[in-house]
Amino acid sequence: MIVRYMIILLALIYGSDLVADIDLEDQQSPKNKTDKIVFIQDDIDHDIYLAGSQITVKANVDGDVVAVGRRVTIEEKISEDVIATAKNITIDGDIGDDARLAGGQVIVNGNITEDAIIAGGLIQFSSHSTVGNRAWLVGGSIEFNGRAGDELIIKGREIIIAGEIAGDVTLYAKNIQILPTAKIMGNFTYTSAEEANIHPGSVISGSVRKQPLPDWQSSSLETLKELSITISILFLLSIVISVGILYLLLPDMFMTASDTVSLRFLQCIAVGLMIFLITPPLIILLFITILGAPLALLVLLFYIALLIMGYFIAIFYVGDRLLTYIRRNREKTTLWRLLSIVVALMVLLILSAIPLIGLLTLFFIFLVGLGSTTFYLLSKLGMSKAVNASI
Numbered sequence: 001m002i003v004r005y006m007i008i009l010l011a012l013i014y015g016s017d018l019v020a021d022i023d024l025e026d027q028q029s030p031k032n033k034t035d036k037i038v039f040i041q042d043d044i045d046h047d048i049y050l051a052g053s054q055i056t057v058k059a060n061v062d063g064d065v066v067a068v069g070r071r072v073t074i075e076e077k078i079s080e081d082v083i084a085t086a087k088n089i090t091i092d093g094d095i096g097d098d099a100r101l102a103g104g105q106v107i108v109n110g111n112i113t114e115d116a117i118i119a120g121g122l123i124q125f126s127s128h129s130t131v132g133n134r135a136w137l138v139g140g141s142i143e144f145n146g147r148a149g150d151e152l153i154i155k156g157r158e159i160i161i162a163g164e165i166a167g168d169v170t171l172y173a174k175n176i177q178i179l180p181t182a183k184i185m186g187n188f189t190y191t192s193a194e195e196a197n198i199h200p201g202s203v204i205s206g207s208v209r210k211q212p213l214p215d216w217q218s219s220s221l222e223t224l225k226e227l228s229i230t231i232s233i234l235f236l237l238s239i240v241i242s243v244g245i246l247y248l249l250l251p252d253m254f255m256t257a258s259d260t261v262s263l264r265f266l267q268c269i270a271v272g273l274m275i276f277l278i279t280p281p282l283i284i285l286l287f288i289t290i291l292g293a294p295l296a297l298l299v300l301l302f303y304i305a306l307l308i309m310g311y312f313i314a315i316f317y318v319g320d321r322l323l324t325y326i327r328r329n330r331e332k333t334t335l336w337r338l339l340s341i342v343v344a345l346m347v348l349l350i351l352s353a354i355p356l357i358g359l360l361t362l363f364f365i366f367l368v369g370l371g372s373t374t375f376y377l378l379s380k381l382g383m384s385k386a387v388n389a390s391i
Helices: 002-014 220-249 251-263 265-288 293-327 334-352 357-381 384-390
Strands: 020-023 037-040 048-057 065-074 082-091 099-108 116-125 135-144 152-155 158-161 169-172 175-178 188-191 208-211
Touching: 048 220, 158 169, 220 251, 220 293, 220 334, 251 265, 251 293, 251 357, 265 293, 265 357, 293 334, 293 357, 334 357
Parallel strands: 037 048, 048 065, 065 082, 082 099, 099 116, 116 135, 135 152, 135 158, 152 169, 158 175, 169 188, 188 208
Antiparallel strands: 020 048
């Protein structure tokens, strides 16, 4: 839901060509690239952060690769981690450390030196692929034909094992197949409503054990607590990731809005309060009139998106103030700014635990973010001077 509203807001501001390729070394003068296709062909000796509809890394990278797009392809050697989310992800090259991937379809043909943590609708490891340590996979249909140097844990709907695993294998699925080419050197444990289809030609050196399905009635309260904690953690992570990605995509917006707060703190609160209080009655008034209903829906979507962006800007502003205090006159790199976002969110969570005063403080911080975001949008429309004159 958050992503949907952010897309609406960004589309209204920048149009449909919004992608970026932000380099860690170029943070002092960030530049946004509007090409939908990002193609890296020259070797790079540092971390890179990429966003676009189609991303191809056909170069050796001595560092991490962080990529967000519709299609992500890694064809050469990456010395450190690869973190990617996309509709389609293909790993043909070698990864020197961990791979953390999330996508609709994830295909791995290369070698992952350390751990592989992957979530996807369809996950396939080819017979040429290797995972040096652990492989933790979650998805719909999962096929593992490669080699794993340690344990293999998979949760999915359909699982096919045809590769070689040096450690234990733990599977959770409705349909499980162990093909003749499979070699499991450790124990094989699975949880399923049906018996696993283990081919006679497969090799399992350890024990084979089927675990019973959980008793949901007796463990419902514990499961609910675990689910609540998991959802809370995922929600916080989604906020951190959303703010971080939007900052990488729109550094000018975040930096300008943050500077606006420093220059016009009270004005930002006033404008934020006006937007927060006046817009809902306006939307209701438009909905009452038949002709105004379509416009009311558009204003409502924009209002929700603006509230979310204001919240994100507020988090970034708090992090930027903390970073200014910590780093003082030293360089504020992209990595430090991303870390400051995490710290800022933790500070705001602590404030939220303080009765009344903490909540009021959070509300004023939110208004500051909403007001500065509004100032930025109005400046793009050439209307900021008129707002200044009316306050």
